[in-house]
Amino acid sequence: MAVLERLLRTRGSTPISSLTSTIRAFSSCSTANSGGDLKAQSLLAQKPLPLGQDPNDRNVQWVFLGCPGVGKGTYASRLSDLLSVPHIATGDLVREELSSSGPLASQLAKIVNQGKLVSDEIIIDLLSKRLEAGETRGETGFILDGFPRTIRQAEAIANEKDNVALVILADGKFLKEILERVTDIDLVINLKLREEALLAKCLGRRICSECGGNFNIACIDIKGENGSPGMYMAPLLPPPHCASKLITRSDDTEEVVKERLRIYHKVTQPLEEFYRSRGKLLEFDLPGGIPESWPKLLQALNLEHYDKQSAAA
Numbered sequence: 001m002a003v004l005e006r007l008l009r010t011r012g013s014t015p016i017s018s019l020t021s022t023i024r025a026f027s028s029c030s031t032a033n034s035g036g037d038l039k040a041q042s043l044l045a046q047k048p049l050p051l052g053q054d055p056n057d058r059n060v061q062w063v064f065l066g067c068p069g070v071g072k073g074t075y076a077s078r079l080s081d082l083l084s085v086p087h088i089a090t091g092d093l094v095r096e097e098l099s100s101s102g103p104l105a106s107q108l109a110k111i112v113n114q115g116k117l118v119s120d121e122i123i124i125d126l127l128s129k130r131l132e133a134g135e136t137r138g139e140t141g142f143i144l145d146g147f148p149r150t151i152r153q154a155e156a157i158a159n160e161k162d163n164v165a166l167v168i169l170a171d172g173k174f175l176k177e178i179l180e181r182v183t184d185i186d187l188v189i190n191l192k193l194r195e196e197a198l199l200a201k202c203l204g205r206r207i208c209s210e211c212g213g214n215f216n217i218a219c220i221d222i223k224g225e226n227g228s229p230g231m232y233m234a235p236l237l238p239p240p241h242c243a244s245k246l247i248t249r250s251d252d253t254e255e256v257v258k259e260r261l262r263i264y265h266k267v268t269q270p271l272e273e274f275y276r277s278r279g280k281l282l283e284f285d286l287p288g289g290i291p292e293s294w295p296k297l298l299q300a301l302n303l304e305h306y307d308k309q310s311a312a313a
């Protein structure tokens with residue numbers, strides 16, 4: 001059945017199942033990783049990467065998890081270019097909606113500017129529409145950035161059968177079957193950065209109002225002390241033609257970033273365990289800025305040779 005048709009039937013009443021249907025439509029195979037906190041190598045060894053695969057196979061379905069300011073957008077966008085998979089950031093979808101004069105704009109502005117999360121229903125509806133449009137364009141796979149952010153959102157992109165089976169027993173425990181479910185997400189990359197760098201990185205973010213390029217004027221230079229190592233992250237400065245057009249996101253103020261970090265720890269961090277228990281979580285501690293971190297991330301993903309091939313092409 002066409003995705004559009006299914007979404008039109010379900011949108012509004014049960015947006016969560018509509019999203020699941022859309023995502024399932026991308027899948028020509030499912031992944032059944034088992035075990036706990038797997039290392040990337042063993043996680044990825046269980047399934048071939050999309051490189052050089054039969055073109056009928058679907059592409060990766062990955063998620064980037066991590067605190068505001070950690071660099072999800074930076075690394076998701078680089079991997080998206082490398083693997084030719086769409087990078088879908090729900091924050092961008094929200095900002096597009098904000099800049100339109102649609103009916104949701106003023107409601108969303110209030111929520112975003114207070115550092116709160118948009119409701120699961122709204123965000124799932126925005127993501128469903130984006131996936132549906134992508135499917136029409138022939139996109140396969142995705143790298144999600146900023147979604148899921150709540151357990152309910154994670155359940156929305158879990159296997160459809162499991163959504164139906166979401167039953168809470170009288171004593172409040174979930175059915176065992178549900179805990180063992182397999183989702184259609186292949187891999188969740190959990191980016192981590194020292195807490196003291198996160199606020200500075202959010203406050204240093206700048207966007208070119210003309211080309212939409214993302215930059216960062218913060219220079220992170222944490223001195224090593226009491227046995228803990230130092231860390232240096234150079235600013236990501238814009239080219240001269242963007243320098244005079246830089247704008248700051250309205251939610252990147254100190255007060256709002258602190259609230260977003262608080263909400264992240266309270267509401268989103270439990271997703272680490274959600275995916276760890278399903279054997280899908282790849283922990284990645286950023287060792288520094290892009291020059292140090294990008295090669296190490298590729299190595300963790302078994303993609304380092306692919307990067308060299310594409311650079312030589």
Ligand SMILES: Nc1ncnc2c1ncn2[C@@H]1O[C@H](COP(=O)(O)OP(=O)(O)O)[C@@H](O)[C@H]1O
Pocket residue numbers: 067068069089090091092094111112115116117118119120123145146147148149150153251260
């Ligand atoms: N999955 C989501 N669920 C709820 N709200 C979201 C989601 N994704 C984005 N938002 C809203 O959009 C804002 C900006 O998101 P994003 O650009 O991903 O921010 P961050 O830099 O904090 O990761 C969030 O603070 C939140 O209000």
